[in-house]
Amino acid sequence: MTTSALEKKPASRASGAAFILKKATISALVALVLFSLMIGVRTEAGPQGGLIYWTRFGDLAAIVAAVFGGSIVIELLRQWWGPADKVRVVPPAVQNALSLAGRLIAPALLIFTFLVPVIFYDQRYILDLAILVLTYVMLGWGLNVVVGLAGLLDLGYVAFYAVGAYSYALLATNFGLSFWVCLPLAGILAAFWGVLLGFPVLRLRGDYLAIVTLAFGEIIRLVIINWQSLTGGPNGISGIPRPTLFGIPLSPGEDGLAARLGIEFSPTHRIVFLFYLILAMALLTNWVTIRLRRLPIGRAWEALREDEVACRALGINTTTTKLTAFATGAMFGGFAGAFFATRQGFISPESFTFQESALVLAIVVLGGMGSQLGVALAALAMIGGFELFRGLDQYRMLVFGMAMVLLMIWRPRGLIGHRAPTVYLERNQAISSDLVKEGHG
Amino acid sequence: MDYFAQQLINGLVLGSIYGLIAIGYTMVYGIVGMINFAHGDIFMIGGFIALISFLVLVSLGLTAIPLVLFIVLLVSMAITALYGWTVERIAYRPLRHSFRLAPMLSAIGMSFVLTNFSQVAQGARVKPVPPIITGGYTLHEGESGFVVQLSNIQIIVVLATVVLLALFTWLVSRTRLGRDMRACEQDQTMAALLGVDVDRTISMTFVIGAALAAVAGMMYLLYYGLVDFFMGFVAGIKAFTAAVLGGIGSLPGAMLGGLAIGLIETFWSAYFSVEYKDVAAFSILIVVLIFLPTGLLGRPEVEKV
Numbered sequence: 239m240t241t242s243a244l245e246k247k248p249a250s251r252a253s254g255a256a257f258i259l260k261k262a263t264i265s266a267l268v269a270l271v272l273f274s275l276m277i278g279v280r281t282e283a284g285p286q287g288g289l290i291y292w293t294r295f296g297d298l299a300a301i302v303a304a305v306f307g308g309s310i311v312i313e314l315l316r317q318w319w320g321p322a323d324k325v326r327v328v329p330p331a332v333q334n335a336l337s338l339a340g341r342l343i344a345p346a347l348l349i350f351t352f353l354v355p356v357i358f359y360d361q362r363y364i365l366d367l368a369i370l371v372l373t374y375v376m377l378g379w380g381l382n383v384v385v386g387l388a389g390l391l392d393l394g395y396v397a398f399y400a401v402g403a404y405s406y407a408l409l410a411t412n413f414g415l416s417f418w419v420c421l422p423l424a425g426i427l428a429a430f431w432g433v434l435l436g437f438p439v440l441r442l443r444g445d446y447l448a449i450v451t452l453a454f455g456e457i458i459r460l461v462i463i464n465w466q467s468l469t470g471g472p473n474g475i476s477g478i479p480r481p482t483l484f485g486i487p488l489s490p491g492e493d494g495l496a497a498r499l500g501i502e503f504s505p506t507h508r509i510v511f512l513f514y515l516i517l518a519m520a521l522l523t524n525w526v527t528i529r530l531r532r533l534p535i536g537r538a539w540e541a542l543r544e545d546e547v548a549c550r551a552l553g554i555n556t557t558t559t560k561l562t563a564f565a566t567g568a569m570f571g572g573f574a575g576a577f578f579a580t581r582q583g584f585i586s587p588e589s590f591t592f593q594e595s596a597l598v599l600a601i602v603v604l605g606g607m608g609s610q611l612g613v614a615l616a617a618l619a620m621i622g623g624f625e626l627f628r629g630l631d632q633y634r635m636l637v638f639g640m641a642m643v644l645l646m647i648w649r650p651r652g653l654i655g656h657r658a659p660t661v662y663l664e665r666n667q668a669i670s671s672d673l674v675k676e677g678h679g
Numbered sequence: 680m681d682y683f684a685q686q687l688i689n690g691l692v693l694g695s696i697y698g699l700i701a702i703g704y705t706m707v708y709g710i711v712g713m714i715n716f717a718h719g720d721i722f723m724i725g726g727f728i729a730l731i732s733f734l735v736l737v738s739l740g741l742t743a744i745p746l747v748l749f750i751v752l753l754v755s756m757a758i759t760a761l762y763g764w765t766v767e768r769i770a771y772r773p774l775r776h777s778f779r780l781a782p783m784l785s786a787i788g789m790s791f792v793l794t795n796f797s798q799v800a801q802g803a804r805v806k807p808v809p810p811i812i813t814g815g816y817t818l819h820e821g822e823s824g825f826v827v828q829l830s831n832i833q834i835i836v837v838l839a840t841v842v843l844l845a846l847f848t849w850l851v852s853r854t855r856l857g858r859d860m861r862a863c864e865q866d867q868t869m870a871a872l873l874g875v876d877v878d879r880t881i882s883m884t885f886v887i888g889a890a891l892a893a894v895a896g897m898m899y900l901l902y903y904g905l906v907d908f909f910m911g912f913v914a915g916i917k918a919f920t921a922a923v924l925g926g927i928g929s930l931p932g933a934m935l936g937g938l939a940i941g942l943i944e945t946f947w948s949a950y951f952s953v954e955y956k957d958v959a960a961f962s963i964l965i966v967v968l969i970f971l972p973t974g975l976l977g978r979p980e981v982e983k984v
Contacts, residue, residue, distance in 0.1 A: 282802055
């Protein structure tokens with residue numbers, strides 16, 4: 239028994255090594271063929287208009303070698319990690335610590351966020367980044383209503399962001415309406431478009447829905463580009479008014495906030511104001527979502543996500559359920575869009591491409607579809623990660639795409655949170671045999 | 680009338696290219712039940728590989744254009760097919776039994792990877808090629824001087840499409856692989872029980888779809904004389920529209936849908952506005968899905984509880 243086990247072990251390891259080498263060689267060969275032309279030869283339009291090319295066999299060899307090495311490492315890791323469905327025992331002490339950390343992280347994060355402008359008052363870069371992260375947190379929470387709660391895959395969320403941004407920009411530049419009047423209007427308009435999109439896609443599900451929402455997002459973008467008389471086309475709209483603190487501008491002038499409070503004017507005031515503005519809007523989104531989840535409509539969304547047929551059988555009106563999900567998600571997108579317009583002071587169709595939709599969707603998926611905290615952390619990780627890769631600008635989307643694929647393979651249910659229904663039966667209940675005809679429950 | 684005839688020819692050619700891409704969508708959807716979002720980018724890769732191999736072959740001293748084009752076609756089909764295989768192996772196979780949104784999201788990620796890979800590898804600028812196949816026939820000369828032309832490249836595109844479609848129909852209906860594919864389409868578990876290698880069949884589906892997309896990419900290159908890294912996205916959505924319009928899962932449907940989309944887009948550009956041609960194509964997608972969710976030749980989908 240023991241001897242056979244001892245004999246077996248080296249044998250299996252040897253065949254393992256051969257197996258790993260074989261796999262790595264195949265991967266390297268595949269990579270060689272795949273990249274032979276795409277990387278080995280570089281083409282470019284020459285000075286006379288014709289095409290010229292030059293070879294890059296060094297790069298090709300490096301990449302093939304990297305694939306070979308990477309494949310060995312992955313295979314070793316896989317063997318070390320064991321089968322995917324193995325149950326790993328976590329000691330109770332670690333479990334307790336983790337659950338404590340899980341409960342503390344949300345309040346801690348919130349307090350830290352409130353203090354960000356105080357701590358980083360002098361660092362304009364960090365404040366700008368924080369505002370960007372919060373914008374994506376808000377977008378993520380908005381999309382979370384549609385994707386995470388109602389389970390409707392929306393690939394055109396950026397359309398509502400664009401509707402909100404353009405609503406505010408057009409209303410403010412053409413009619414001189416203030417930010418606080420336009421904000422609800424932008425939300426209402428976006429919600430209106432959400433319903434408009436919702437109607438045709440009521441009967442669709444899953445993949446079809448995704449493609450139609452994608453097409454819708456592209457239509458909105460193309461119309462914005464081509465309707466030059468209204469939207470300025472590819473040039474966008476500039477000179478969008480800055481927000482005011484309920485009518486008091488944050489400007490260096492006589493009637494500015496700084497002058498009224500009797501303090502020295504600083505351009506940072508406006509950044510801090512914008513920070514708290516988006517923080518308030520994001521928290522409003524979060525609060526509304528949490529409240530809605532406890533209302534019948536929120537329950538209906540989650541039921542719809544879990545099983546549409548059962549949902550209908552239970553008498554839930556799927557039409558209104560879907561439409562309200564689209565409208566609510568779109569409204570928050572519209573709010574975020576109006577904020578985006580007032581922060582940038584300039585908007586153009588370039589800001590509303592499919593990549594933005596995919597980014598927000600990736601945030602929701604990474605956050606675990608339905609988990610509010612997860613989405614916030616995912617937005618932080620994603621936008622922060624994008625900032626880290628800023629130097630490698632052209633590789634950014636490449637890394638983003640790879641991360642999305644790997645994430646789906648590794649943790650399809652999201653990295654941070656998980657989506658569990660808010661209410662569910664604790665355990666199967668046995669029914670007394672008196673109650674059923676056949677005599678067993 | 681002459682103008683109409685010319686647009687009809689242009690639309691049919693464009694539609695053939697869309698149809699070739701649409702076949703890849705429709706096959707994969709029929710068998711795996713997922714939208715291969717990266718398929719448009721596979722088409723783009725096919726165009727790039729055709730361009731690069733053409734350039735290399737010409738500079739190596741091959742001057743017989745038909746021979747060069749034939750080799751380019753084979754190389755492009757082979758390498759692009761390997762791309763299709765790799766994409767399936769890396770991004771879709773591990774997710775075969777995951778929850779329903781996972782393959783879709785993974786496919787979107789893969790589409791980003793392919794788009795940005797070719798941008799990084801080959802640069803962001805549009806790659807133009809001089810016209811390789813020139814000449815054509817004048818079909819009709821109107822009184823106003825408008826000439827209806829049928830160029831050689833248009834003939835080649837349509838011919839290639841017809842030949843491939845015939846070959847492909849034969850493959851699906853007459854060969855062992857085609858039978859396996861149809862079996863997997865109906866019921867994967869049952870097919871596996873009856874000795875069909877499901878994984879291999881699905882891989883082959885991706886390989887064939889990618890090879891057809893490579894042909895479409897090469898035809899696009901020859902017809903329009905340019906490729907760029909972003910062309911897969913819009914072409915992909917339009918081809919998907921074509922697949923849906925024709926009834927997803929149906930091969931003649933994909934071709935029919937492709938032709939319809941090509942004609943609509945061309946006529947829209949010719950008679951209404953060029954700017955809104957993509958809007959027209961996307962709107963058709965939405966309208967079709969609302970009023971005709973099963974497409975022209977599709978079967979209604981019955982949901983099992």
